[in-house]
Amino acid sequence: MENDRHREDFCEVHQVHEEKVAEVKRIMLPEEKAQALAQIFKTLGDPTRIRIIFALMQGELCVCDLAEITDSSESSVSHHLRLLRTQKLVKYRREGKNLFYSLDDHHVEKLFKEGLKHVYE
Amino acid sequence: MENDRHREDFCEVHQVHEEKVAEVKRIMLPEEKAQALAQIFKTLGDPTRIRIIFALMQGELCVCDLAEITDSSESSVSHHLRLLRTQKLVKYRREGKNLFYSLDDHHVEKLFKEGLKHVYE
């Protein structure tokens, strides 16, 4: 209580480089874009989803295929797919009892491959 | 208990496309690479770290500058920087009392910019 050193205190020490700080703040990403950018990375930030996406990069697959490939339960895969769906990263089509999922965002593959360069450097 | 439907059960239903599944499994990312790839994305998957990285893309900055820019406490920024440091995404140099941080991985900027395309499409 009573002390919030981060804004308009009586003394305002800190901030070593006021100009630099002001300039960076001026061109800073708007909050919503920072959130959105973090969100797409967060979505890619899970090993199971990584394997799902890698699998889908080879072509469309249904849920039980993905479960087998990623060695996860179908329920777990389904939850992951829902997340990917709500972010429009995958789409699906029904064929009889099966739902075939496929990638629906060309940026995903580019991000994925760019990330792989980092991993395999 | 007693039922684990995911492997070598008595009946082995599911797996709609055995060939497809086998082929994808054959070329699947090794577990360690999937983990590493997820890790780099997870690291980028936080709005505060996104703003820290964006700021550092403009040049080196010290911790209190970053705190001011991201409107976070210095402690919080420091924790984030530690994470980025342990993953070798940033480096720092000391100048008197200040530690100046800067980016230390050329992939990060490329990933960042590729992600921005997705956000601004």
Next chain:
DNA sequence: TAAACATTTGAACAATTATTCATATGTTTA
């Protein structure tokens, strides 16, 4: 050398998240 400063660190806490389990929904087949 004591005080001020810049940053780090660890513990604590709340929030988020991945997985599991049980159940529901929709489709095909016998």
Next chain:
DNA sequence: TAAACATATGAATAATTGTTCAAATGTTTA
């Protein structure tokens, strides 16, 4: 139309994570 199948969904749980707070470390200055 009942049973089998493929998938989705919600609740529950355990694990992870971001932030805060208090205290420690290392540097400069008075």
